Amino acid sequence: MEIDPFIFRFSIFILSIFVGYYVVWSVTPSLHTPLMSVTNAISSVIIVGAIIAALASNPDKIFETSSIFGFLAIILAAVNIFGGFLVTQRMLQMYKKKKK
Amino acid sequence: MSANLSATFYLISGILFILALRGLSSPETSRQGNYFGIAGMAIAIIVTFLSVGNFGSGFIYVLIFLVIGGSIGAFIAFKIPMTAMPELVAGFHSLVGLAAVFVAISAFLNPEAFNLGGIGNIKLASLIEMSLGAAIGAITFSGSIIAFLKLRGIMSGAPITFKGQHFINLLIGLTIIFLIYYLCRTQSSNIFWTIVAISFLVGVLLIIPIGGADMPVVISMLNSYSGWAAAGIGFTLENTALIITGALVGSSGAILSYIMCKGMNRSFFNVILGGWGATDQASSAQSKEQKPTKSGNADDAAFLMKNASSVIIVPGYGMAVAQAQHALREMVDALKKNGVKVSYAIHPVAGRMPGHMNVLLAEANVPYDEVFELEEINNDFANCDVAYVIGANDVTNPVAKSDPQSPIYGMPVLDVEKSKSVLFVKRSLSPGYAGIDNDLFYRDNTLMLFADAKKMTEEIVKSL
Secondary structure, eight states: OOOHHHHHHHHHOOOOHHHHHHHHSSSSSHHHHHHHHHHHHGGGGGGHHHHHHHHHHHHHHHHHHHHHHHHHHHHHHHHHHHHHHHHHHHHHHHOOOOOO | HHHHHHHHHHHHHHHEEEHEEEHHHHHHHHHHHHHHHHHHHHHHHHHHHHHHHOSHHHHHHHHHHHHHHHHHHHHHHHHHHGGGGHHHHHHHHHHHHHHHHHHHHHHHHOOGGGGGGETTTOOOHHHHHHHHHHHHHHHHHHHHHHHHHHHTTTTTTSOOTTTTTHHHHHHHHHHHHHHHHHHHHHOOHHHHHHHHHHHHHHHHEEEETGGGGGGHHHHHHHHHHHHHHHHHHHHHTTHHHHHHHHHHHHHHHHHHHHHHHHHHTOHHHHHOOOOOOTTSHHHHHTTTTTTTTOOOOOOHHHHHHTTTEEEEEEEHHHHHHOOOOHHHHHHHHHHHTTEEEEEEEHHHHHHHHHHHHHHHHHHHHGGGGGGHHHHHHHHGGGGOSSSEEEEGGGGGHHHHOOOOTTTTTTTOOOOOSSEEEEEEEESOOOOOOTTOGGGGGGGGEEEEESSOOOHHHHHHHHHH
């Protein structure tokens, strides 16, 4: 019997949870705020779904209900991607070592 | 672009995201980590364009909306003051949640575009995945909005509780599960919309009973939810990058919530069910007037610290509110000139989000190797001459170690009272968030400095 592709994706999912678990425990507590803003930014990779939704409509009618939701999601995700990465960058620039 | 090739690229962006988080294990590698994250995102977006392969007029609109959103995001990122970081993160969470809802709606309305079957005949697994993604996304959205309003001070930080609250939440939760089951049987769009609508309501109900100082847990929890919502959508779209990211973010938020709960010695459910602080005010009100305290002024404080050989600074949320971090840094510079050794002690739940104090101190140019976590520095209080408590309260309360009756008993606290003298900057003797009196105020070695944190620190700088 063939294995359902869902099982493969589910395996990736579970393994990623484990990777996340170990990676996040090694994050130094002083960087927990940047951690939150960067996870925020990367979870906006949901923009992938938004782009597919926006471009799925037929060429004569770009704005139908389903693609409008796609376009809206693109705006939201884009705010998050740019805002998230840039604010993380801004925070990380501030962390400096003692001048010897 | 073939499906196999694009899947490989999505895997690469997933790995880059893992490396982005890995970079945060130390400040030196963190900036590089952020670039990995940006690269991963760029790859994911470009690959999606190539694999859809539709570069008609729709593509132009996508770019336009991308630029609009991006400019708004960039503008916010550059303008936002560091003290507003908790509300910014809450606001960003709400956007991820809403984007997940929109993508799920779009997939439900036009399943062919996502290879999920036809309208009214969507694959069972996809239907479950997209409705879960939509539900969690909606909860993340409305919950984050409430958290945002509370953090911003637009809504009172006091817990809002009513009778039968938890029962109602449970009932609504079960209703959602039932509706998803029913949706799978009927494929009815009305039921799909109902699930989305009810989930928005759940988000609100879930967050309103949680008080202001529990926000670190709430923000971490919503962070986690936004990840699970993304993972749900990732399964629907069969997209590896989204699944990996969702799992990473989900577990990251869960770990942060755990760390925050441990920092308060409370169970996750205890925080979520809310209402702490509303219960204990009556008992604390009776005993607080009589006991004597010693209070001093800026000159006393300056004298004490100038003649000390080591000083530990304990910042808390009050420092963020008063924006006292820059004045504090000036004070420390002046002390260092006098040959005083200064370090900072940060409690895990100080502030309104994980790592809040560290960011503010970094903003004020405090080197991160002078800033220590609770476990690292707690033994040093015994050898320290002066502890300067600025805007912190409950996290220094020795009652947590001595009184099993106290609601904060067992919570890890900074052993501030062990230092030779304690300077406690506070506007009044009022109890902190937990609603309990701080024993530290009445100790012989405590000198209360009744003033605004920023003003007092500035005055101390002047007299140094």
